[in-house]
Amino acid sequence: MSVTLEAGAPSGASPPAGGDAIVTDGLTKRFKGGQVAVDSLDLAVPRGSVYGFLGPNGSGKTTTIRMLLGLVTPTSGSYTVVPLPRVGALVEGPAFYPYLSGEANLLRYDAADPTAPRRTARARVAAALDRVGLSAAAAKRYRHYSLGMRQRLAIAAALLGPRELLILDEPTNGLDPQGTREVRSLVKEIAADGTTVFVSSHLLAEVEHMCTHAAIMRAGRLVAQGTIASLSGGRAPRIRVETPDAADAARVLRGLGLSAVVLDGVEVSAELGGHAPERLNASLVEAGVAVRGLSVVRPSLEEVFVGLTGEGFDVEG
Numbered sequence: 318m319s320v321t322l323e324a325g326a327p328s329g330a331s332p333p334a335g336g337d338a339i340v341t342d343g344l345t346k347r348f349k350g351g352q353v354a355v356d357s358l359d360l361a362v363p364r365g366s367v368y369g370f371l372g373p374n375g376s377g378k379t380t381t382i383r384m385l386l387g388l389v390t391p392t393s394g395s396y397t398v399v400p401l402p403r404v405g406a407l408v409e410g411p412a413f414y415p416y417l418s419g420e421a422n423l424l425r426y427d428a429a430d431p432t433a434p435r436r437t438a439r440a441r442v443a444a445a446l447d448r449v450g451l452s453a454a455a456a457k458r459y460r461h462y463s464l465g466m467r468q469r470l471a472i473a474a475a476l477l478g479p480r481e482l483l484i485l486d487e488p489t490n491g492l493d494p495q496g497t498r499e500v501r502s503l504v505k506e507i508a509a510d511g512t513t514v515f516v517s518s519h520l521l522a523e524v525e526h527m528c529t530h531a532a533i534m535r536a537g538r539l540v541a542q543g544t545i546a547s548l549s550g551g552r553a554p555r556i557r558v559e560t561p562d563a564a565d566a567a568r569v570l571r572g573l574g575l576s577a578v579v580l581d582g583v584e585v586s587a588e589l590g591g592h593a594p595e596r597l598n599a600s601l602v603e604a605g606v607a608v609r610g611l612s613v614v615r616p617s618l619e620e621v622f623v624g625l626t627g628e629g630f631d632v633e634g
């Protein structure tokens with residue numbers, strides 16, 4: 318079901334102050350039976366960001382999103398979001414009719430919303446189809462849509478009104494590579510228009526490429542949040558040299574003042590610090606080191622995540 322909220326805010330939700338589209342304070346959900354799905358969550362989602370809500374399956378992402386939309390009552394803590402009529406959400410794919418066109422499906426979907434004025438339904442649907450790049454396929458039956466088109470139609474359903482915030486729960490789940498690309502570029506386009514996008518994913522690479530900010534969840538708890546750059550930037554870039562003269566290379570790099578030199582077979586790496594890689598290359602060659610390869614490696618979000626949690630992560634996609 319796609320939840321597109323047009324009603325007033327549920328109790329407990331009020332517009333956040335300042336520059337944030339979503340703020341949560343100690344937000345907690347304990348299900349009957351004692352399981353804590355979300356544990357003291359403090360989120361701050363800046364307006365205008367594409368905020369990746371990242372975590373493996375079962376880490377509490379969907380439960381958090383359901384609380385933000387007023388669909389699940391928190392056990393404790395509080396949250397604020399932009400006014401709910403200005404929030405579009407895609408929590409699970411809406412059930413579209415296979416034999417109806419994309420346009421007819423959206424008209425039916427729109428008609429189910431009692432607050433949406435009937436007079437402007439066609440214009441609203443046309444604008445939403447245009448927004449997701451489906452105008453040319455408006456009259457085509459849903460069953461002939463590709464996976465990517467189907468998901469874009471679902472996003473169009475969440476964009477039937479003017480939105481300040483779009484919440485998408487795992488929007489690329491189950492899509493083929495082409496559909497995944499379509500949805501990722503659509504998310505970037507929507508964000509470029511000024512809509513804040515809060516998007517959950519279990520794919521690190523996806524969040525790294527699509528988002529400006531991220532929160533990393535693990536077993537209901539927030540492990541880290543911030544800009545992608547700040548999350549990855551906590552670790553210094555390293556220079557990596559591939560050479561059969563690894564011991565000599567390590568000596569040269571140490572002699573030049575590089576720290577954290579690590580020798581591993583035919584590879585030597587060290588913290589780059591303020592050194593210029595091309596100067597280091599020249600120094601190595603001058604010292605008689607046969608340099609086969611030289612690169613500067615910046616830590617990825619994955620390495621940061623593994624460093625924070627000591628666990629691996631699904632990095633496909």
Ligand SMILES: Nc1ncnc2c1ncn2[C@@H]1O[C@H](COP(=O)(O)OP(=O)(O)OP(=O)(O)O)[C@@H](O)[C@H]1O
Binds near residue numbers: 381
């Ligand atoms: N209605 C419920 N009753 C009891 N436990 C639940 C309920 N909904 C979710 N949980 C549990 O809470 C934890 C968090 O689930 P949640 O669906 O929020 O995680 P998620 O990160 O969105 O994962 P997924 O991507 O698999 O949905 C899980 O262990 C799940 O089994």
